[in-house]
Amino acid sequence: MTALFQRLMNIDRRWLYLLVGLAAVIPILLPLNLPVNVAQSVQDLYDRVESLPAGSVVLASFDYGPSTGPENDPMADAFLRHCLARDLKVLCIALYPLGGVTEGAEELQRAVGPLDPANGVLESTAFPGKFYGRDFVYLGYKDGGQATMRQMGENVHAVFPREYYQAPVTDYELSNQVRGYGDVSFVMSFATGIIGEWWANLVNAQYGTPVAVGCTAVSAPKYFAYYKAGQMFALLPGLKGAAEYEYLVKQKYGQIAEATAADVYNAGKGWDVQSIVYTIITLFIVIGNVGFLLERRQRRS
């Protein structure tokens, strides 16, 4: 028995990689639909969106790139769909230099359906009656990080004179209406790395605008400190947070449940994968420790 545990303790790491690889692939092909427990930080975001009156404007910032797409894309999808289903207006920007602009464009198209504003295709196919420029608009990417955030507080139009498809922002009702942080109900940042902190430290602290962040799991422990301090009113921590938020939104809005089910990849599938991988890691940790303790006992005796 001890020998078996010792062999497992010193197993070649490639066997572990193989198991993790299988655990990552199988749930994507065969969805398990594992249950989720909704955390308060996620519930807070859902409740805030539900409580806003129709026509309220929210600012969604795409502060991540393709590398964290699997974590941040599902939360962006769920949030955009939720806002549009609640008749809120969404102003989208991107502040992440490496791929933020394409992530914003792609997620918006995934949420609302194919668009071509430059050629007059403005109506959302997923949400009929919602139009680009009136109900949602994408201003594109701007570099400068914190300097950009500060300037947006003074004059959004000076920072983004044109929207993503190169029309002047004054041409569209929504982008024309938003001049500063006072014109939005809250800021939602889908962040990787430090940009979420900038929103909390700069925009929330200096302008008083409520901020919510959807972050990667690795940054979540750090962001919890901001959430507890009240600098963020809500937090979606990693894929788990995305799965919980998606679950809440699907429960209430059938059309969102259908749209999510049609996606090749969504937070629910990702969470299935993560749960199975956690289980495998936990098992191996337990096996490793049992082997370690048995070996130590053997050495002592």
Next chain:
Amino acid sequence: MFRKRIPLLLTFIAGMLPILSFLFRGPALRDEDPTGNGILHVSDTFERWMVILAAAALLLGVVNVFQVNLRKISNRAQGWPYALVFLLALTITGFFGLWDAFSRASNTAWYAHAAYNWIVEAGFKPLQATMFSLLAFYVASAAFRAFRVRNVEAAILLAAALLIMLGVNPYVVRALPFLPDLTQWTLNIPNAAAQRGIIIGAALGAASMALRILIGIERSYLGLQKGE
């Protein structure tokens, strides 16, 4: 004097500006200043210049890439085929990227955009996602190796890790319904406390280091010799 004093003076001015802009207000320097605060406007302008400087330095980096890798290839040094692949990828992507940028400005050559887009969608993005996905495997192997009960600290580390991982497992939670609350408490209280402690310590360390740099005590980044 030029080698030592001028860089130190520039560092001092550039470093003090953001501090002064945070603490003080100045008259707007020009009508179209969106901040209405002259000091803040100058500080923001310096930050934008930094972006331009970085772009210029990028050229320096690219030149160095060619120098180092061409030398590797010509000397048939260890790993020279990888250097060849590196330079080919750089040249091809750079060529299509620049062609796309210039053709967009002149509204011609849709195929340049298509080619560059294909390189990004079919090459760059999947490769980026692949590298990031390695984390899943490395977390597994690092956890397996590191979470052993060697001593008291390691035992506490193991207990905390198991608490978090089991607290999000749907089947374990079904058997132990109090676990998610305990997990959330661990994240919200001890974890937040420890994170804040490290953040405060690191922030003070950074402030001390920044002050040393500002007043010119810390000069190693300038490449100055001892005694200069």
Next chain:
Amino acid sequence: MESYRGSLARPGAALLWLALTAAPAAAQGGSGWGIREENVSALVLFIVFSIVIVVSIRLARMGRPLFVRRIAGLNAVEEAIGRSTELGRKVLYVPGIMSIDEVQTLASLAVLKHVAKHTAEYGTPLDVPNKDPLTFAAARETVKEAYLEAGRPDLFSDDIVHYITYDQFAYTAAVSGIMVREKPAANFLVGSFYAESLLLAEAGQGTGAIQIAGTAEVAQIPFFVVTCDYTLIGEELYAASAYLSREPVMLGSVKGQDFVKLMLLAWIVIGLLIATFFGNLALQGWLQPQ
């Protein structure tokens, strides 16, 4: 002492005093100058912090003995380089992925100088791949000067400090490739890291290298702790230059920083007691920066 000569402490203090005295007067005159009232608490802390640091430095210059606790990671630097020399393999130094405007990068360059001096003295090959072009330029100068100070400028070549790419994961892939193919005996991962921290550290761990990491990125510290032999956590990274050089003036600033931390701790405890027993949160608004 030598490094403090010609510093800008005196002119800096004079400038700040001028700003502090002129600002209120100018504000009264309505010329647009003034203190930002919403950040007065930050101004007070800044003044207190600066005074404490400057006083500590002055005390250090007077020759007062200073105790700084042992930092295992920094003590292991020579051991790591020695191991590389014995094995005939190179030392890999990764100065983080952020630019020169990040304080962690500057702290990393200070450690790099120390490492480069030792590799020059022992004749050990050094490899410093860079992600940021400005950091690359600064690192090259730092290493060149280190080799000059060590009296071995002949060992310096442009290939030691080289640029890879600006993309985070392409850089990670390149450095992981260097670790796996060239198998350095010592890896230094010092600076600002994000998601690539575990990728780099685990790749290095697999090659059997001795690894010394240092970062103030709170989210990445656990990854370094579980994969590296030594980890500099948060402020230990910033204290590295003072610790390695042992210059009294720099050590004095570290002591001053510790004193400010003590003051903040006392402030937190007092505030906690006031809020708990008197329910008085009046100070909260003043302390909150706007």
